[in-house]
Amino acid sequence: MSRPLLWKLCGSVAAGAVALFWVVNGLALHTEQQMSFVAPEHQATLVEYAAKAETLYTAGEMAELERWLDALQQKEKTWAAVVRSQVQPMAGSTLSQQFREGFRLGRNVGWKIHLYFEQNPIMDVTFADGHTHFLITLPQRMRPGAYWQQASVLLQVVVPLLLLGLLAFMLYQYLMSPLRKLEVATRQFSEGRLDIRVGSLAGARDDELTALAGTFDRMADRIAQLIRAQRHLIADLSHELRTPLARIDTAVDCADQGLFTDDLLARVRRDCRVMRRLVEDTLTLAWLENEQPRLDTECVDLTELLDSIVDDARFEFPQHGLSVDLPDQALLYNSNHRILGQAIENVVRNGLSHQPTGAELRIALRQTLRGFTITVCDQGPGVPEPHLEAIFRPFFRHGDTPNGLSTGFGLGLALARRQIESLQGSIHAENRPGGGLRMVITLVRHRVTDGQL
Ligand SMILES: Nc1ncnc2c1ncn2[C@@H]1O[C@H](COP(=O)(O)OP(=O)(O)OP(=O)(O)O)[C@@H](O)[C@H]1O
Ligand SMILES: [Mg+2]
Structure with missing residues (x-):
């Protein structure tokens, strides 16, 4: 393991010790020489x-x-x-x-x-x-040599002390200058300057302290990104809550005036349900982003999981066709049934709600060298190329579904991406040449751990 700072310090101390000996010895010889002759x-x-x-x-x-x-x-x-x-x-x-x-x-x-x-x-x-x-x-x-005693004390005590003090001061400055910059950057960061970084302050140095500055920068990047994401989430969440809350306000006003009907009550219930889902999804998203939990602790049979998701989808969207291409068994270790199920369900539901009635959604599961790939292809309008990444951002929505089925807030894919990433997988979207969207989920097979057998 290379330790440039250790070598620099060792080198400086060794060179300092040799220089000290050389200077003191030279001075002593010279002084003695000067003092040894009768005036x-x-x-x-x-x-x-x-x-x-x-x-x-x-x-x-x-x-x-x-x-x-x-x-x-x-x-x-x-x-x-x-x-x-x-x-x-x-x-x-x-x-x-x-x-x-x-x-x-x-x-x-x-x-x-x-x-x-x-x-x-x-x-x-x-x-x-x-x-x-x-x-x-x-x-x-x-x-x-009347002053030889004093000169000896000067050369043997005072000069070494001064030279060692100088060496210690120079080493201190060398160590402290990046630490001071780091301290200033940390203070400014804690005062809310999220853009502050120390990497550029390290200059031409390349040692453990530069590595520390790099670690600080990575930490600052992550915290800044988290804080910005949280701010967006809170702003978007409060924006989304405004409409159902306004409707509940109106309903309460109506109730005050004795105009409360069953229809109004049903609407209040629906708004409460929507708000609960909104808050729950937002909190889950914030939790996944902040904690980056390791959830890959179970063994999941992907074929079984996809079968049950398809069954539910057929029940929920009876007007759509659904074709599946699955192997008999597809065991994925280091996964999580609930989390992966929710993510795939979101993708399948999106596909079904974005394609015209009667169109067929195709789900396929393929085994690859490194794991499995799940593709979900629909026959909807697809997503404009510039938005293919944006659809994974929280609260991003683009256009209406052709059948008006979606009442979503744009959280489904944001959640799906973080859920799949928490299982060490990835998800991306691409437009199919013939029309429609293809969602590709890649899941990596890891080593089996004892608890999952
Ligand atoms: N299969 C698809 N075809 C076309 N557009 C899609 C498809 N899937 C997602 N999108 C676009 O991506 C946006 C984000 O999708 P996402 O699932 O995150 O949110 P949602 O479905 O609108 O709401 P939620 O999932 O929170 O109920 C959608 O609003 C839609 O514009
Ligand atoms: Mg959705």
Whole structure:
């Protein structure tokens, strides 16, 4: 499983750690280097002391040299001396030229001083004769690296803290910028801006946070679509309820005036029945749309189901012909008897009510590789091509039935589509070349689950 964000974070932390080590180490080396030399003015002072000693020594003024050395030691609170060295090669060995010229008893004033040594080093300025040396323990006031302790704390604590803080801040910004956009989008969406999406805000990123933005967008699409569908449903439902309610109002007024007749009572009953069906169908539709329930839990014999629907239809529409082409048995697992029955009944009833009296409705059931196909072909006027999809929208109606049988609200096919989709199937309409409408229901056969055997 690819986790780009994990790799990006790992990479950033690893690169940050290496950079931190590199920067701190470089800074420490550079600072130590800068702090390890005796300051040029102190070097000059030491060289001056040596020159003075050499002058006295060369002039043979030993007493004066001794006094001067005493005074110098007191002044600088250190040890100073003028000494002569003599290197005696032993056992037949010889002195190299390099050693002879570079031989010293202490450190040259220009050499690096070790800051970690507690004791101050002995400095050596060799006289012109090459074997007499002015030696002096470096006076404390000339010792370099006075701020080395503070610099160490700065380099080992403050700089790493700052660099790590910077790295953490950059990572935080990297993670938070899409999350902040998501938070703003969520707030705006919750305030009713149903069109808000975050996909375009992700830019060139491609990681887990982009996937989160994609999921948010899909969720927003679904919720926006649901809310819009609900608004339409409520608007259409209240519009449809207006007429029967107005008629019931009138009937109540008539009853008030003592004009109530059996005919009026029958009409009120009919209106109540119509309103109940309207509300029930709308609620079922809203439930199917909102919940998207899994209803495919039964095994249905489609032949048996279609037989019983055809029997009912023959009884309800005796003036129409009905031909069926069914196999002996067509078992469909993962289905639902009641839901599928209602959907097919709606389609069959539509076909019968839209074709002229005496025409024949043909129902066929075919087994396919993936499941079954049910076709219902009528001989009515069909549906204008641009409306072939629209007839599945709630409350969509187009024209009158030729025999005036339909009193529908345009909910039948909307319900049928959602019912069939809840069984993982599909339904569509097409006009037949010879006239009439063909409704095609495709049902997919799934694996058998134990409970259905
Ligand atoms: N077989 C058909 N032939 C011609 N038009 C059809 C056919 N079936 C459906 N339609 C058109 O599609 C519209 C929607 O059909 P639907 O079944 O959803 O609603 P209805 O039959 O008008 O009402 P309801 O089914 O709610 O009682 C119908 O009003 C009709 O215009
Ligand atoms: Mg209908």
